Amino acid sequence: MRLLLNILWAILGGGIVICLEYLLGGLLLCLTVVGIPFGVQCFKLAGLALLPFGKEIVDAPGSNPIGCVLNVFWLVVAGVWIFLSHLALALPLAVSIIGIPFAIQHVKLAMMALTPFGKHARET
Structure with missing residues (x-):
C-alpha cells in the first residue's frame, strides 16, 4: 500500500516537484561554506518529500545547542515560509476524502521544514 501511495504522491501530490525544489535549494546552499549545513537539511527534506508514506519524523538523540541556533536561523530565514507553503498545499487537499x-x-x-535540525525520518 505504501508503494502505491508513494507513486500517487509523486505524480498527483506534487512529490517530484517538491523534491526537485528542495534539491535545487540544497545545491544552491551548498555552493557556500556557510550554507552547507542548511543544504544538507534541504537534501533530507527532499528525500522525505519524494517518498513520505511509511516514514515518521523523530527527534535525533543528543540534540546540541548548535542545532538549536541553526534551527532559529532556519526558522527566521526560510522555515516559516516553507511551513506556510506546505500548509497552503494541505488545506485544499484536506477538503476531499481522496x-x-x-x-x-x-x-x-x-x-x-519548520525546524529540521535535530530531526530525522525513519521507516515505520
Whole structure:
C-alpha cells in the first residue's frame, strides 16, 4: 500500500516537484561554506518529500545547542515560509476524502521544514 501511495504522491501530490525544489535549494546552499549545513537539511527534506508514506519524523538523540541556533536561523530565514507553503498545499487537499492522505503528508513535511535540525525520518 505504501508503494502505491508513494507513486500517487509523486505524480498527483506534487512529490517530484517538491523534491526537485528542495534539491535545487540544497545545491544552491551548498555552493557556500556557510550554507552547507542548511543544504544538507534541504537534501533530507527532499528525500522525505519524494517518498513520505511509511516514514515518521523523530527527534535525533543528543540534540546540541548548535542545532538549536541553526534551527532559529532556519526558522527566521526560510522555515516559516516553507511551513506556510506546505500548509497552503494541505488545506485544499484536506477538503476531499481522496486528498486527506496527501494533506497529512504535507503537514508532516511542514513540521519537518519548520525546524529540521535535530530531526530525522525513519521507516515505520
